[in-house]
Amino acid sequence: MYAVRLWSVRHARGLNAFYRAFEKALIALHPLWNKIGYEKLEKPFESVERVTKGFLFDCQMCGQCALSSTGMSCPMNCPKNLRNGPCGGVRDNGHCEVKPEMKCVWVQAWEGAARMGLQADHGAKILDVQRTVDNRLKGKSSWLRVVRIAKGLEDQAGNKPKPPAAKPGSTKDLAAVAASVEAKKEGQAA
Amino acid sequence: MNDGQAHFDPAAPLPLLPGHSSGGRLERVLRQGRFAVTAELNPPDSADPRDVYERALVLSEVCDAINATDASGANCHMSSVGICSLLTRAGYAVIMQISCRDRNRIAIQGDVLGAAAMGVANILCLTGDGVQAGDQPAAKPVFDFDSTSLLECITTMRDKGHFLSGRKLTTPPRVFLGAAANPFAPPYEYRAVHIAKKIAAGAQFIQTQYCFDVPLLRKFMDQVREQGLHKKAFFLIGVGPLPSARTARWMKNNVPGVHIPDAIIERMEKAKDQRAEGKQLAIDLIQEIKEIEGVSGVHVMAYRQEEFVNEIIQASGVMRNRQQRRAVEPAATS
Numbered sequence: 001m002y003a004v005r006l007w008s009v010r011h012a013r014g015l016n017a018f019y020r021a022f023e024k025a026l027i028a029l030h031p032l033w034n035k036i037g038y039e040k041l042e043k044p045f046e047s048v049e050r051v052t053k054g055f056l057f058d059c060q061m062c063g064q065c066a067l068s069s070t071g072m073s074c075p076m077n078c079p080k081n082l083r084n085g086p087c088g089g090v091r092d093n094g095h096c097e098v099k100p101e102m103k104c105v106w107v108q109a110w111e112g113a114a115r116m117g118l119q120a121d122h123g124a125k126i127l128d129v130q131r132t133v134d135n136r137l138k139g140k141s142s143w144l145r146v147v148r149i150a151k152g153l154e155d156q157a158g159n160k161p162k163p164p165a166a167k168p169g170s171t172k173d174l175a176a177v178a179a180s181v182e183a184k185k186e187g188q189a190a
Numbered sequence: 191m192n193d194g195q196a197h198f199d200p201a202a203p204l205p206l207l208p209g210h211s212s213g214g215r216l217e218r219v220l221r222q223g224r225f226a227v228t229a230e231l232n233p234p235d236s237a238d239p240r241d242v243y244e245r246a247l248v249l250s251e252v253c254d255a256i257n258a259t260d261a262s263g264a265n266c267h268m269s270s271v272g273i274c275s276l277l278t279r280a281g282y283a284v285i286m287q288i289s290c291r292d293r294n295r296i297a298i299q300g301d302v303l304g305a306a307a308m309g310v311a312n313i314l315c316l317t318g319d320g321v322q323a324g325d326q327p328a329a330k331p332v333f334d335f336d337s338t339s340l341l342e343c344i345t346t347m348r349d350k351g352h353f354l355s356g357r358k359l360t361t362p363p364r365v366f367l368g369a370a371a372n373p374f375a376p377p378y379e380y381r382a383v384h385i386a387k388k389i390a391a392g393a394q395f396i397q398t399q400y401c402f403d404v405p406l407l408r409k410f411m412d413q414v415r416e417q418g419l420h421k422k423a424f425f426l427i428g429v430g431p432l433p434s435a436r437t438a439r440w441m442k443n444n445v446p447g448v449h450i451p452d453a454i455i456e457r458m459e460k461a462k463d464q465r466a467e468g469k470q471l472a473i474d475l476i477q478e479i480k481e482i483e484g485v486s487g488v489h490v491m492a493y494r495q496e497e498f499v500n501e502i503i504q505a506s507g508v509m510r511n512r513q514q515r516r517a518v519e520p521a522a523t524s
Contacts, residue, residue, distance in 0.1 A: 079320055080291075080331065084338035084391075085384040087317045088372030088399050089446030097446040098320040110380045127383070129391045132295060132339045132354070
């Protein structure tokens with residue numbers, strides 16, 4: 001809802017503080033999520049996220065939430081989906097070029113970021129360059145993704161990490177093991 | 191004719207100087223600390239290359255690079271890739287504009303390689319006007335990139351030599367990268383910070399929206415200098431002649447992002463010859479703007495008034511002591 005969305009920006013500081021605590025709790029509960037299985041949790045998490053964030057921020061479920069970096073003003077409500085700042089078309093009254101009845105999402109974002117305080121890991125995150133949207137993540141839970149990234153289960157691009165590369169020393173060992181296995185096989189064959 | 195001339199390629203880039211990103215003239219002029227002039231070419235609604243060459247000829251005498259617009263205002267015209275292909279073939283220095291509105295990341299990265307291969311040395315990364323502003327409001331807006339993520343993508347291609355996907359490029363595109371700024375639209379107090387973000391993403395020169403409000407520009411440039419941004423990127427300020435008070439009023443109300451103070455419209459209304467007054471206004475603006483610390487040049491946008499660009503630049507005196515060039519039209523186009 002538009003009015004609630006504006007309220008959320010006015011309360012960006014409190015919402016951000018709440019989210020930071022919430023995120024910590026989510027990450028701390030990783031063993032539990034892992035036990036249940038992230039796959040199974042996807043649907044219920046996604047539903048809760050859709051309802052709560054939909055109510056508060058008109059969340060569009062991009063699956064890669066940037067609210068903490070955009071002053072609690074959801075950038076996916078920008079008709080151009082801009083995730084790095086306003087376009088040049090903002091009207092003199094601070095409203096959107098495309099939807100004249102709507103306040104510019106990025107004028108709002110800067111207000112929200114200023115309310116959050118422009119310290120390094122609060123409102124100043126608005127200065128981070130946001131990458132292009134990963135369209136594969138649309139409609140998925142962004143909360144679960146945050147935990148998976150924090151726990152090293154996937155990277156920003158959603159890829160599962162490759163097994164750590166073998167050190168130069170261990171490559172030799174592996175080669176030796178492989179050679180002995182081969183030798184055994186040959187022995188059995190003979 | 192000797193062999194060398196037979197194989198002369200007017201689009202071939204100049205040798206790369208140390209510390210330069212491109213082999214283009216614009217980057218050289220700017221890095222030498224000379225006042226640069228760029229001008230926008232109005233793209234034709236035509237498939238005739240002569241329509242492009244005629245317009246380019248009058249601009250090239252007075253400018254360091256010609257901007258090829260990418261369906262600006264969301265109106266359909268000859269494409270920026272097409273215009274750049276014609277102009278580079280004839281040896282003009284071009285700034286290819288890329289808007290994020292019409293193409294996705296696959297198309298744009300391909301265009302960047304194609305452009306660099308044709309001899310395009312400068313690329314201006316734009317978000318693009320919304321489709322509602324143009325003649326095809328029913329079109330699907332793409333906006334896969336935004337201007338900042340596009341800058342980061344092309345910087346990666348150039349400096350790290352790979353696509354967004356990580357796949358390697360055998361020859362990276364040697365391009366000088368630009369971004370747009372609109373100091374004349376809200377949120378005013380954050381416009382310079384926003385530019386800092388674009389510079390962090392790779393912008394090396396900045397072209398602004400039309401400036402008709404010098405006090406607002408001064409405030410913006412104050413913020414720019416406070417953050418030292420004028421040392422990290424070259425700022426070219428947008429100027430253009432207003433054809434009449436009526437058009438000025440129409441632009442103010444209908445062109446997204448154009449801000450024209452009432453005092454300027456009044457000045458136009460009072461004039462006997464409004465066209466001449468518009469031209470004089472542009473000259474006055476350039477002379478005022480060039481004195482602002484941190485300004486490296488002007489970007490002239492004269493919609494359907496290309497014939498004035500030459501006069502405006504000459505009269506403003508910014509090209510004094512500069513040798514004038516005249517590009518040659520390739521024989522193959524007739």
